[in-house]
Amino acid sequence: MKKHVVIVGAGPGGLAAGMLLAARGCRVTMCEKDAVVGGRNKAVKLGKYTFDTGPTFLMLREVLDEVFAEAGRDSNDYLKFKKLDPMYRLAFGDGKYFEPASDHKKMKKEIERLFPGESAGLDRYKAYEKKRFELMYPCLQKTYSSPLDFLSKNFRRAFMHFSLGRSLMDVLKGYFSNERLALTFTFQAKYLGMSPWECPGAFTIISYIEHAFGVWHTEGGLSKIADAMAKVVKEHGGTIRLKAPVKRIITEDRKAKGVELSSGERIMADDVIINADFSYAMTNLFRDGEIKQYTRPKLAKKKYSCSIFMMYLGVDKKYTMPHHAIYFADDYKSNVSDIFKRRVLSKDTSLYVRNASVNDKTLAPQGHSALYVLVPVANLTGSIDWKRERDAFRDIVLDTIERKTPMKDLRKHIKREHIITPDEWLSDYNVYNGATFNLAHNLGQMLYFRPHNKLDEVDNTYIVGGGTHPGSGLPTIYESGRIAANLLCKKYGIPYTSKNTLA
Ligand SMILES: Cc1cc2nc3c(=O)[nH]c(=O)nc-3n(C[C@H](O)[C@H](O)[C@H](O)COP(=O)(O)OP(=O)(O)OC[C@H]3O[C@@H](n4cnc5c(N)ncnc54)[C@H](O)[C@@H]3O)c2cc1C
Structure with a gap:
């Protein structure tokens, strides 16, 4: 049967x-x-x-x-x-931007363009992180039902590569002396909903996965x-x-x-x-x-991950924006503290804009774009009243986009709009604490x-x-x-x- x-x-x-x-x-x-x-x-x-x-x-x-x-x-x-090439754009407060590629030679060239003398760090990063990934990934594939599972051969071999007591930023500063360059390998902590200064160092395997295997879109x-x-x-x-x-x-x-x-x-x-x-x-x-x-x-x-304030914007214009672009707050560390420690809204916020219509004509009519704007915010364990803050925060996000990205006239071109706040992650998606990336x-x-x-x-x-x-x-x-x-x-x-x- x-x-x-x-x-x-x-x-x-x-x-x-x-x-x-x-x-x-x-x-x-x-x-x-x-x-x-x-x-x-x-x-x-x-x-x-x-x-x-x-x-x-x-x-x-x-x-x-x-x-x-x-x-x-x-x-x-x-x-x-x-496969996306470059994988994404990382933009800093001063107008400079960095476009990582999974192709090693291209990536080294890109590092030298913005951070002269730092590209040798990429060789060390790729060599060691490859080893770490190959040892750690089987630990993720294993099932755990008893503490004795920690005695398995796979786990024991991987354990010394866990970078215990070191954060993602600590590990990356070991490869790159420029703090900004190190930061560009940490934004993936977003997937875990964690601060790069708190996220365990072993999670460098996530940026490694992107750099080794690339980032994909599906039509x-x-x-x-x-x-x-x-x-x-x-x-x-x-x-x-x-x-x-x-x-x-x-x-x-x-x-x-x-x-x-x-x-x-x-x-x-x-x-x-x-x-x-x-x-x-x-x-x-x-x-x-x-x-x-x-x-x-x-x-x-x-402990729970952060939440996300999402805006989905249908606009009647095409912008010269890449497929994925991450804009760091001018004071990124303070923005991260607002999300994870103070649990308040930042006036100066980091955000991620996805303009997939540049590579995919099926998402919006000709001459239009379907823009996805993701803003990491505190989860619902903070005291933000989203019913009160929603519209004002929308304005902060649109102001930031019009100030920092090439989309200077975005508001004028918005034809359709949908917003999800942490409240709706809880009420409509059954996400506990609105913590979009689950348990930390x-x-x-x-x-x-x-x-x-x-x-x-x-x-x-x-x-x-x-x-x-x-x-x-x-x-x-x-x-x-x-x-x-x-x-x-x-x-x-x-x-x-x-x-x-x-x-
Ligand atoms: C804004 C955002 C951006 C993300 N970006 C990325 C990214 O770029 N790359 C990446 O790898 N990951 C990303 N993630 C993380 C992760 O991949 C997704 O959240 C993923 O969809 C989670 O899958 P899941 O199976 O855990 O849960 P869910 O997708 O939440 O699926 C759970 C399902 O259960 C249903 N359900 C809930 N309660 C009930 C009930 N009582 N009865 C019946 N059905 C119920 C829900 O409706 C839902 O369909 C992102 C997440 C978010 C929120």
Whole structure:
């Protein structure tokens, strides 16, 4: 008899698990609260303009390709990939900008253009970070269920490369004497929602991944990836139920038995996989106190990532702006403190503008652009009143764009607009604390200390997505889905082949 697996949420983590399990012969039912799949990876449509809600940088595409291959599919048959070169523009307060490329020679040339004499640091960075990545990535692919997992050979080999006690900035200053250049390798801490001065040094592997493997776009936006994954689930006989919010996980004798939808309908299953935001799920989908490890007070004490103020702007003009551009605040360190320490809004804020229409004609009508503006802000543990601040902050963001970017007349050209504040990440996306990148990625919340992909206290329950091991960011989220699928298949002796042989 086919095992029936119910998956709560059709975001990237749930879809990865769903396509693998459906391909391996399980009966898969995905319950998604929204009218479309993708979660934070779905599209935002405003008239003729299309935006990605969240992810815009596809890194380590290899993991996505492997998940497709393990589901018997070639990702190229579903998606049109474009490697970006240069990868992005990093603009500083004084009007200077830097455009990193994954091609080593080009990157060295770019470093010498702006930071003469510093390019040798790139050779040292690439050589050592390659080693670190090769040792650390298997630690992320492994499953952790016991502290004894830290004794594994892989972990012991990687451990001395963890740069314990050193931040991302500390590690990068070891390669580059120019602080500004070092900073250009740290903005990826955004994916983890952490400050470069606090983010563990070992996360240099994220910038390394970009520099070694490149950054990708998919035609139509990255939301097309979620659509493609959903298609594969269905091709293998899986069912995706939209507008089907799950109210609770049905448990009996500490075993998951299925889910109950808000409509009252009960769907019984052999196993349940939860993709909804981890801390939201623990506080909403189980009885109060049922999961002792993750009670409300325990979850409230954990560290969370920052949030994001998002603006999606359909404009009737084309600007000479690159695909991805990051504008650092004039006083970047103070801006970072506003987000992570003081938890207030900055007047001088960093922001990221994505102008994908330069490479992708499908996103906006001819002569128009679909602009995505991302501003990191404090999560909801601060005391910002977004109902009061929303419009004034919108003005600060537009002023900053008109002052710092080539889009001097942006306001005049806005035809459609949508904003997401931290309040809406919580209310519309079920994101706990509005912390868009989930639990923070400090070492005390990583690996064995991050929520395990098999829930310890309730049998037949697996958890996937950015709030679980290995962490936030598309490749690691796909890994979480693959780890959960592999664990589940191992339990039942369902045959499968996977490039991730560690879980
Ligand atoms: C603004 C932003 C920018 C980002 N940029 C990048 C980037 O450039 N590159 C990158 O790699 N990563 C990026 N990320 C991080 C990460 O890749 C995405 O957030 C990703 O979509 C998270 O996937 P997930 O599977 O963990 O959760 P989600 O995408 O949140 O999926 C969870 C799903 O569960 C559903 N759900 C919730 N509650 C219920 C319920 N009760 N019943 C049924 N369904 C439910 C939700 O509707 C959703 O579909 C970004 C994130 C954000 C927010």
